[in-house]
Amino acid sequence: MxxxxxxxxxxxxxxxxxxxxxxxxxxxxxxxxxxxxxxxxxxxxxxxxxxxxxxxxxxxxxxxxxxxxxxxxxxxxxxxxxxxxxxxxxxxxxxxxxxxxxxxxxxxNSLSSDKFLLMVMETVMCFTPEDYAKFANDKTGRLPEPMEGTAAKHQGPRYWAEFHHHNARNLSLASNTAALTAKFYDIFRERVRVYPLGEWTTVNLLYFMRTQMAGAAIKAMAGERFLERSGEENVLDAFWDYDTVTMRLMYSLPKWMDPAPWRIRERFHRMGIEWLKDDFDPLSERDHVPDEIDWHPVLGLRFMRGYLNWGKRIGLGIDTRAGYFIGFLLG
Structure with a gap:
């Protein structure tokens, strides 16, 4: 289907x-x-x-x-x-x-936003069963100190606390949001220069936003190499297809009954895996990119670099890291 x-x-x-x-x-x-x-x-x-x-x-x-x-x-x-x-x-x-x-x-006593995030991780973000279990079994909470009675039973990194700390710290920094805004503005400005000042031009506004504007946003976050690997048109086609099925993935029937959303997800996910495997990880390991650099053409925005390297540091697999990468692009 x-x-x-x-x-x-x-x-x-x-x-x-x-x-x-x-x-x-x-x-x-x-x-x-x-x-x-x-x-x-x-x-x-x-x-x-x-x-x-x-x-x-x-x-x-x-x-x-x-x-x-x-x-x-x-x-x-x-x-x-x-x-x-x-x-x-x-x-x-x-x-x-x-x-x-x-x-x-x-x-x-049982409801928390963690349950919603676990649903997203399992279905939309393509977490492997092993990495999903790491978060599902972590009961220590998100605060700097573990929840009472949980520290002795927990082994390994505190996944929720690190996840929360990394995102809250980086997304709350004005310098990070300013860097994203500035890079998007520069890229988008170059794209609209094809329309000369003083000349009337008719454009399909929705199509323009879903291509030129979305392409500029992805390039500002992930760098230009991610778009170049598969071609910007193919990446955007996979991105918007992925956008249409996220809710069906979360509240889905069994995969064998409704396989189409999973095929769509895997197409975009595969693009993320290939970029991480062939571009991001090799360059990150070979060349040290200073934190002061806001944007890198291969590694993307400083926040994105830190987000993906954090996952690798705590032992998350490349499938999982590519999964939360494409989920972050979707917003």
């Missing part, structure tokens, strides 16, 4: 693959039994299944017409603080309002 399209055309709805139809048919046999189960009075309002299809209606629409599903859920949230629906066998809750979100995390 090919759900995604090129970045010029936008998403489109497609039919389910034969395996998906088979599974849907088998599950619908149990629909009357499952749908007759009464929910708790404390459960929030449930989003009706798409087109009245029992059990898997919302899942099917989420897969084949994600934009319409999000619109339908958003309309339902206009008059409600919380709604519930299922994706496959997974219950999903949408909560709105800062008070409700704060109360949700304040009253729960």
């Amino acid at each position: 090919d759900i995604a399209s090129g970045f010029r055309d936008g998403p489109r709805a497609v039919p389910l693959p034969p395996t998906g139809v088979l599974v849907v048919s088998l599950v619908l046999v149990l629909a009357l039994v499952i749908s007759s189960v009464q929910t708790s009075k404390n459960e929030p309002w449930t989003l009706p299944n798409w087109r009245g299809v029992p059990v898997l209606g919302n899942t099917i629409q989420y897969m084949v017409d994600n934009g319409s599903f999000i619109t339908r859920a958003s309309l339902a949230m206009r008059t409600r603080d919380m709604i519930k629906f299922s994706l496959g066998l997974t219950p999903v809750y949408l909560v709105t309002g800062s008070r409700n979100v704060q109360a949700l995390f304040r009253k729960s």
Whole structure:
């Protein structure tokens, strides 16, 4: 099944693959039994299944017409603080309002932003099972001192604390954000010089932003070599395809039922791996690039260099490092 399209055309709805139809048919046999189960009075309002299809209606629409599903859920949230629906066998809750979100995390001993990040790491950022386990098993928290009762049981680096410290320290530095802004401005300014001053020119604004502006942003963060390896047009095509499937990756059906998002992810991920393996790591090991250099044509922005070298220093594999690299580019 090919759900995604090129970045010029936008998403489109497609039919389910034969395996998906088979599974849907088998599950619908149990629909009357499952749908007759009464929910708790404390459960929030449930989003009706798409087109009245029992059990898997919302899942099917989420897969084949994600934009319409999000619109339908958003309309339902206009008059409600919380709604519930299922994706496959997974219950999903949408909560709105800062008070409700704060109360949700304040009253729960099990909810934390770490769980959301772990979902992203496992599906969107391509973490290997071994590296994913390092974060999942680290219960010491993000503060400089480990959470009470966790230090004795923990072995190895404190992954969450280092992850938080590295990102918070670097992203909060005005010099880093200023360097990114300045480099993007320089690159983008060169790209718009093809349009002479004083002459009228008609451009497709959306296409211009998704090509010239996005290309300038990626070059400012990762350097020019990343774009040169596969060609800027191919990189951007893979980037925007990847952008269309991130939510489906996070709340996905099994890979064998809906393989298209995973193929799309792997295409962009492979570009990151090849750049790290053949360009970034060899140059980082061979030549010492001073921290004072804000931007390097092969290694990219100073923050990006530090982010990728940090992962290598604590023992994360190249697949994982390439995964959080492409995730960072996506934002």
